[in-house]
Amino acid sequence: AEMTASKSEAIAPRCGEICPDYEIQYRIEKALLHPLEKDYGVQFVKAYTRSAATLHLGNPDLLRTPEALLRSVDYLLEVYDREELPFGLRFSFAEDRMRAVRQDSTITRISGEIALIIFEKQISFIIRSEYRARFERSRAFEAQLHATATEECFQKWSQLLADYGQANMNPSKLRREVAAAHCLKRAEAPESLLMAFEYRSIMGQDLFKTVFDLLLTYREGNSYGFFSLLSSLPASSLLRPACCPLVPPLRLTALATMAKAFKAPGIKLPLDVISAWLGFSSVVDARRCLAVAGVVVEGDGDYVLPAKMDVQRLTSTDRSEPVLIELECSLSLDSLTLGS
Amino acid sequence: KMSADSYARNMRSLDDYFKTLGRLLQDENWDDAEIASKLLSVHGPHSTHAFLQVSRLGEQRNRPFIRDDTFDAIAVLHLQVLHDIHVEKNYESAYDVHTQIMKKFTEEILRIKRESNWFLPIFYQLCTDLRNTAKMADELGAPDEERDTSFYEQCASFIMESYRACITDARDARISKKIAILNMTNQLFRIYFKINKLNLLKPLIRTIDNAENLQRAFSMADKVTYNYFLGRNAMFDSNLPLSERSLSYAFRNCPAECATNKRLVLIYLIPVKMFLGHMPSQAVLRKYKLEEFIEVVEAVKVGNLAQLDAALTKHEDFFIQCGIFLMLEKLRTITFRNLFKRVSLILGKNQIPLDAFLVCLKFLGVHDVDSDELACIVANLIAQNKIKGYISHAHQKLVISKKEPFPELHSI
Numbered sequence: 001a002e003m004t005a006s007k008s009e010a011i012a013p014r015c016g017e018i019c020p021d022y023e024i025q026y027r028i029e030k031a032l033l034h035p036l037e038k039d040y041g042v043q044f045v046k047a048y049t050r051s052a053a054t055l056h057l058g059n060p061d062l063l064r065t066p067e068a069l070l071r072s073v074d075y076l077l078e079v080y081d082r083e084e085l086p087f088g089l090r091f092s093f094a095e096d097r098m099r100a101v102r103q104d105s106t107i108t109r110i111s112g113e114i115a116l117i118i119f120e121k122q123i124s125f126i127i128r129s130e131y132r133a134r135f136e137r138s139r140a141f142e143a144q145l146h147a148t149a150t151e152e153c154f155q156k157w158s159q160l161l162a163d164y165g166q167a168n169m170n171p172s173k174l175r176r177e178v179a180a181a182h183c184l185k186r187a188e189a190p191e192s193l194l195m196a197f198e199y200r201s202i203m204g205q206d207l208f209k210t211v212f213d214l215l216l217t218y219r220e221g222n223s224y225g226f227f228s229l230l231s232s233l234p235a236s237s238l239l240r241p242a243c244c245p246l247v248p249p250l251r252l253t254a255l256a257t258m259a260k261a262f263k264a265p266g267i268k269l270p271l272d273v274i275s276a277w278l279g280f281s282s283v284v285d286a287r288r289c290l291a292v293a294g295v296v297v298e299g300d301g302d303y304v305l306p307a308k309m310d311v312q313r314l315t316s317t318d319r320s321e322p323v324l325i326e327l328e329c330s331l332s333l334d335s336l337t338l339g340s
Numbered sequence: 341k342m343s344a345d346s347y348a349r350n351m352r353s354l355d356d357y358f359k360t361l362g363r364l365l366q367d368e369n370w371d372d373a374e375i376a377s378k379l380l381s382v383h384g385p386h387s388t389h390a391f392l393q394v395s396r397l398g399e400q401r402n403r404p405f406i407r408d409d410t411f412d413a414i415a416v417l418h419l420q421v422l423h424d425i426h427v428e429k430n431y432e433s434a435y436d437v438h439t440q441i442m443k444k445f446t447e448e449i450l451r452i453k454r455e456s457n458w459f460l461p462i463f464y465q466l467c468t469d470l471r472n473t474a475k476m477a478d479e480l481g482a483p484d485e486e487r488d489t490s491f492y493e494q495c496a497s498f499i500m501e502s503y504r505a506c507i508t509d510a511r512d513a514r515i516s517k518k519i520a521i522l523n524m525t526n527q528l529f530r531i532y533f534k535i536n537k538l539n540l541l542k543p544l545i546r547t548i549d550n551a552e553n554l555q556r557a558f559s560m561a562d563k564v565t566y567n568y569f570l571g572r573n574a575m576f577d578s579n580l581p582l583s584e585r586s587l588s589y590a591f592r593n594c595p596a597e598c599a600t601n602k603r604l605v606l607i608y609l610i611p612v613k614m615f616l617g618h619m620p621s622q623a624v625l626r627k628y629k630l631e632e633f634i635e636v637v638e639a640v641k642v643g644n645l646a647q648l649d650a651a652l653t654k655h656e657d658f659f660i661q662c663g664i665f666l667m668l669e670k671l672r673t674i675t676f677r678n679l680f681k682r683v684s685l686i687l688g689k690n691q692i693p694l695d696a697f698l699v700c701l702k703f704l705g706v707h708d709v710d711s712d713e714l715a716c717i718v719a720n721l722i723a724q725n726k727i728k729g730y731i732s733h734a735h736q737k738l739v740i741s742k743k744e745p746f747p748e749l750h751s752i
Contacts, residue, residue, distance in 0.1 A: 190578060190666040197660055219669040221723070224716035225709075254716075261719030264730045264739070273733065276712060 010109035013063035018072040019044040020062045036093045042079055045072055045093075048100040057107060064104050066114045072101055073121045080125065091133055092140040095149075098122050102152065112164050119157040120178045124238055126150050127181055131241035154182050165202070174238075176203045180211045181242035187218050210239070218246055223254035227279025251278050252314055255293055259309035268303040341371070344378035348385035357392055358404035358415065365411055368458045377465035380418050382438075382472060387422055395423040410448040417441045421473065435470075435477040435491050442470055442498045450505040450517060457517050463502070464520070467527045470495045496531045496540075499524055507547070513557035522548060522562045529569035538573055545570065564590045564601075572608050575663050583612045603628045607662040614640060615670045617749025632658050640671060643679025646705035648672070674749065676717055677726045679704075680738075681746040690745070692738045694718065694731070711736070725752050 024044045027033055036042040046064065049057070064072065079085070080094040104110075105118065126149055133141035157178065165175070179199040186192040192215050200208040210229065217225035226246075233239055254277050262269055275286035283302075290297055290304070294313050298305055342350075347360050357379070364376040378384045386392055397403055398416045406412040417437055424434035445466060449459055474491035481491075503524045506517040513519055525544045532540050548566065555563075571587030574580070587609040594602045606628050610620050619637050624630075635651035636659075638644075648671070652659050659665060683700055684692050698714050709717070718738055721727045728747065729740035740746075 190576060193665045193668055194660060197656075197665070216669055216672070220673065220717075221720045222713065222716055224713045228713070257716075257719050257723040261722040261731050262733060264732070267730070267733060269733055273712075277716060 011058055011060050011063060011107060013065050013068075013104065013108045014060045015062060015064045016068050018064070018068055018075055019046045020064075022062060023047070034089075034093050034096075036079065036085065036089050040085060040089075042085075042093070043075065045076060045097040046100045046104070048096050048103060057103075063108050064101075066108075066110050066112075066118070069101050069104060069110065070114060070118055072097065073118055076101075077121060077125060080129065087132070087136055088138050088140040091129055091138060094125065094129070095140070095146075098125060099149065102149075102156075105156075111160065113168070116157065116160050116165055116175070119153055119160065120172075120174050123150075123153045123157060123178050123181065124174060126153060127238060127241050131244045134244075150185070154185065158182065161202070171202050176207055177238040179203050180207055181238055183211050183215065184239065184242045184246070187215055187246055192219075214239070214243065218250060221250070221253050221257060223250050223257075223279065224277050226250060227276075230279065231281075247279070251289065252293065254278055255290075255295060255309065256311050256314040258304075259306050259311045259314060262306035263309075265307055267306055268298070269306055271297065271302050271304065274304060341375070344375050345385045347375070347379065348389070351386060351389060351392075353391060354394065354397075355404045357386065357389075358406055361411070361415055362406045365406065365408060368456065370458050370461060373458050374461040377462045380414065380462060381465050382418075382421055382425065382434075382469045388426075390426075392419055393422040393426045394419045395427070396420070410444060413444055414441050417444070421469075425473075425476070429480075431473070431477040431481045432491070435473040435481075438466075438470055438473045439495075439498055441466060442502065446498075446502045446505050450502055453517075455511065455515050457515055457519060460517065460520050460523075464523045467499055467502070467524065470498060471527065471530065490535070492531060493535045496528055499527050499531075503528075513554050516554075516557075518551070519554055519557045521551065522554075522558045522566055526562060526565045526569065529566070529573075533569065533572070538576055541573055545573075560593055564593050567593075568605055568608075571605075571612070572663070575608060575612060575666055578667065580612055580615055584609070584616060587612060599628070603630065606630060611662060611664045611667070611671070615667055615674065615749075617674065636664075640675050641678060643675050643677075643682055644704050645672065645675050645679070645701070648675050673721065673724070673726065677721055677746065677749075680718070680721070680727065684738075684740060684745065690729075690740050690742055691732075691735075692740065694736050694738060697738075 023046055027044070027047070032047075034042075034047075037044055046062075076094045076097050080090050082090060101118065101122065105115065110118070126146065130141070130146055130150075132138075133146075161179075165171070168175075171179075179202045183192055183195045183199060186195055193212065196203075196208060196212050196215060203211065210233070214226060214229055217223075217229060230240065230243055258269060258274065258277065271283045271286055274290070275281075275283050278286055278289060280286040280289065287297055287301060295304060295309055297303070351357055351360065361376055361379055364372040364379070379386050381387070397419055398413070406415055417440055420437045421434045421441070424430045424437060445463060450463070453459070471492065474495045477491040503521060506520045506524070509517040511518075525548055528544060529541065532538055558566075567586040567590040571583045571585075571590060574583035574586060587605055591602060591605045591609055594605060596602070606624075607630065610625075610630065610633055613620065614637065619641055620630075620633065622634055622637075625633050625637070632655040635654070636648060639647035639651055652664070652668075664671065679700060680692075680697055683696055684690075687696065694711060694714055697718070698709070698711055701709055701714070715731060715733075715736075718727070719731060722729060722731070725747065726749070727738070727740065728743075728745045729738055731738055
């Protein structure tokens with residue numbers, strides 16, 4: 001409800017800065033500074049506001065122009081990329097201020113190519129930061145809030161694309177990757193393959209084929225094929241972190257498949273084979289994953305007896321968040337910065 | 341009794357129109373209402389008569405009228421709709437006026453008339469026209485960036501309002517308005533499919549499932565339509581048994597002379613049947629002009645994955661529409677399974693080197709699968725019970741059961 005724009009005319013924004021002067025003064029007076037603004041010399045960026053009592057949501061002087069919103073997003077990405085700042089702080093700062101960007105975007109009904117670019121940069125941030133935040137077990141990460149933001153951004157972006165994006169015959173790399181990421185987000189649903197066709201002209205044939213094959217191998221349970229494809233992607237590709245939520249269920253499915261398909265007395269499955277099927281680059285990581293999944297590693301830690309694997313436990317859908325995070329880690333996602 | 345076409349041909353004036361409608365409505369019976377419904381349809385045989393494309397007839401004195409005030413008002417509004425479409429070309433206004441017809445019908449007939457349902461054929465036509473005028477407004481009207489939802493999406497709310505007015509009528513099926521829920525469900529199916537909000541169908545489907553006492557009162561046409569959409573929806577939910585049952589019912593009960601509709605059902609039924617291991621014959625495919633499926637069926641039967649990919653690419657747009665891509669992974673799995681079955685039959689042994697499968701795949705033009713991935717694919721077939729056996733990793737062999745190693749797909 002706080003994001004709902006009035007059904008009457010859109011408000012023409014007047015603030016050309018990344019934070020209105022009024023807000024800067026107000027927050028200084030009330031000591032409402034983010035630690036990064038207070039202690040690390042980061043510039044003020046307009047914060048997300050819940051209550052209309054303190055700051056009137058529809059005041060044009062407090063609403064940023066599209067150009068100011070784009071500068072805000074670029075600055076936030078710059079701050080997020082500063083590795084010398086504590087991760088939790090830069091993550092929470094960027095996440096909150098991005099939410100404020102979306103708030104202004106909704107109230108002012110931002111549109112056109114600039115709106116698309118703003119949402120694409122936000123989606124890139126959301127996807128990459130989620131992986132990093134989960135990997136770091138950051139307390140600043142709230143799964144539900146993040147999921148809502150992701151859904152909101154993709155919905156708005158696809159609407160803008162339908163309205164304005166088709167005229168652009170040369171979509172940017174980011175736009176193509178966001179389209180791909182949108183398909184991968186829906187991988188569990190049968191219509192994900194149809195989405196890939198819808199976005200094919202945006203993605204281009206090569207990226208379309210990659211996405212299509214990723215979706216197909218995932219839906220077939222072909223974990224070997226899926227992880228081979230994933231590891232062949234460039235380190236900076238947005239598709240890598242976009243695939244992260246698919247990894248835990250696929251790994252569990254692969255283990256259950258191995259348990260059934262190799263289930264004969266005496267059959268030993270070497271750890272390097274399991275490692276390849278589960279998409280691990282090292283057996284050390286594979287061993288840790290197996291421990292989390294409750295699979296016993298035999299001998300000198302170099303093989304598994306599928307006949308002893310508990311299929312029921314592997315196919316159980318009742319998994320805690322830490323277990324899922326453990327299962328999805330070690331994907332060798334080295335580059336988590338938001339470069340172009 | 342004359343047909344609506346005949347009545348329309350004989351009309352020469354507004355007076356004729358109102359007299360005809362009045363006569364058809366006065367006996368309050370279903371058959372006459374069916375004829376009257378066509379004379380209240382935006383695409384009815386009367387709609388092109390210029391003397392019926394009249395604006396604000398209600399404000400004119402000494403105009404012809406129908407005795408029943410509600411139907412009189414509806415007729416006047418209907419002529420306004422015709423005027424907006426044919427004279428003003430103002431499609432948004434036509435839609436808007438038609439929504440007033442819907443509201444009037446719901447408030448003054450559905451909510452008030454008790455112990456009767458003879459007027460439902462008219463209501464069904466009004467619902468169809470609501471969608472048609474909405475489509476016209478969306479496609480031919482002026483674009484409006486401020487509007488959040490299309491007119492087509494908006495018309496669902498009018499139908500739901502009428503739905504609520506009918507659902508509580510617990511009288512005998514012969515006089516109950518509740519029998520309209522199937523037709524309305526079908527209308528809503530069409531809307532929700534088009535706007536891709538299939539999740540909204542669940543409560544409607546549940547209501548129909550629970551309306552056992554009304555099944556005999558529903559028309560066969562509505563039942564066929566319902567099962568067609570139910571089957572398509574079940575495909576999206578990957579519920580193949582329900583999809584097959586529903587689409588098969590629709591196909592069986594669709595009259596032979598409705599070849600176009602039968603073909604439409606088959607477009608979705610064929611992939612579903614294929615997923616369950618039943619391949620259609622070439623004769624059936626040719627009879628219903630579904631030749632696009634011939635190469636696909638052939639490829640799946642012999643286990644030729646490269647041929648399957650090529651066949652799907654050749655008629656891609658058609659296959660996207662028919663939903664085959666919704667479960668492409670299942671089709672590919674069946675193709676693999678059929679290939680491995682053929683290889684095992686050729687070799688005649690119950691221990692098959694995995695290399696044999698790899699050689700066959702390469703021979704058939706699939707070069708991007710290596711031995712590790714092949715093992716993964718075979719393992720998945722075993723895990724899905726499509727192959728009875730196990731893989732010996734040390735010997736790199738598939739050991740299949742001596743008894744029915746490749747169970748029939750429909751039995752899994």
